Amino acid sequence: MENHKSTNALKAVILVLSILLLGSLFYIYKLSTDTRELQTQVTSTKTEKNTILKDLQDLKATYDAAIAEKTEISDELIEEREKVVGLMAQLEKSKGDAAAMAKYKKQLVELQAKMKNLMQEVEVLKKENTKLTTNLDSTKVVLADAKNYNQVLVGQNEELSKTVEKGSKLTVLNLKTATFKLRSSGKQIETDKASRVDFLRVSFTIAENSIAKSGDKTYYVQIIDSKNNVLGEKTTADFNGQSLTYSFTASVKYENKTLQVIHDLPGKSFEKGTYFVNLYDKTELVSKSSFTLR
Template identity: 35%
Template sequence: MKKKFASLRIKALLAVLLVFGLGVTFYVFSKETKTFFSVSNIEKDKMDSINESNQAVFAQKNILDSLNTLKLAYDVAMVEKTVLSQELELEKKNVENLMEIIKASKNPSISQILIYRKQLSDLKTSLASKVAEIKNLKSENKSLLTEIESQNEVMYQQKVKNDTLASHQKKLESTLKSASKLDLNNFKVVALHDKKTGEELETDKAKSTNKLKASFYISGNSVAKTGKRVFYVQVLDQKNTVLGEDKLIEFGNNKALVYSFIVSADFQGKPVNVYGILNSDNEFKKGTYFVNFFDKHEIMGSTSITLK
């Protein structure tokens, strides 16, 4: 009886162990299966992500190629030189800016690609509209050219007459201007010493010089404008410094002059001698002084003097 009871206990223990072993085996197998499927899903997500990235890069390249072609199309359209050229130039800049933005985008997302495609489409549509408008303008210009050509002969004949009159007028004005221009000559400069008696003596000594007298001669001219005429005298020392008033006067057209003093003359068509005086605040130094004479900004003559 005891042996039979012991045998039953052993069988029961073996049954429990068998059930436990099956349970453990099922648990381990179930866990490994879940792990396998989890890893598989991750790998699949990675592959999908890689494929999506490759697709975005490929789409990015296609958009850049299309934009480059569109840029060339804008260059062709601008060759026409129409009133739309400025607008076309601006839109071409937009194409170039978009290309730079896309190039700077290393890993564009699908949403970015969609935005780029939309912008590309808008630019293409705009260019197509401009090209159509240019064609209309060319057609209108052709009609206008036909109308203009019918009037060219009359306009040409009138232009010949006008050109002839203008040429004669220009020659007459040039002749009159040349004839009315004053002739300045006999340019001189002398150093003067003032004596206590009031007498002025010429000198060539620097320490004896009180002032420089610059003079010139205006030839007679019956067709020149009469009245007060102003001339400018420029005195330069050994350092090329302008002595005297050292003032700047502007004549327009970027013409200007720095002068030492002004000489005025009442010109009445007859010859006249003109002179001006440069007084020195300090002693004149030894060396050569250069004197230039100007009628407005035009130099009329030059001379020099050397003081010992």
């Protein structure tokens, strides 16, 4: 009887131990399964975090390129880029749970949609700017052509003015000087002997010029003897800071036709040697000659 009780007790212990063993095995299996699921979930969440972060980096790069275009919506592009940068900072600090990833993914989709709309607007603005630039370049070409044409006209006008000015200048010809002795009878005898000369006669011709300005004209005659003395009046005139000492002036009324000018310069004790005669139109030397007395 006691043996039978001992056997039943042993069977009960074995049954309890078996149940505990099965329970332990089931717990270990469940724990192992939960651990693998957790590891899988963590790995999946980390991968999703990296994917979202990569998409955000691509968004930022797109905005950087668009902002560099400097369009009319650059301020709005900068504002959206800052949102992307802010979300990237939040994501990097996140522990990466599934709920957070779902929230970040939703925000990413919204930012991508906004970016798509803005990029379409940027493309439209770029096309308009290209068109405006093309029109501006065409306008610049037209203006440049007009400017060049005007410069050509100005150059032609300047050349024409110079030609007219040059052509309108009077030409002086045949500047000559003759020396005379005046007898008591009034007869004039030409001589080249210094001691006998009583006056000099300077003559020159103003050529005909139909485009020259007609009216009163004054020439300044300068006669210099062999000792470098100016004969005659020895008057000095000033022309805009330039001075000229002359022997006499020859004033005529020019009417665009050939005009002979003659002027006498009396004197005493003329020196022997070579004399130089210079004819000036103010300070411009227009003709010169020389003669010699013995």
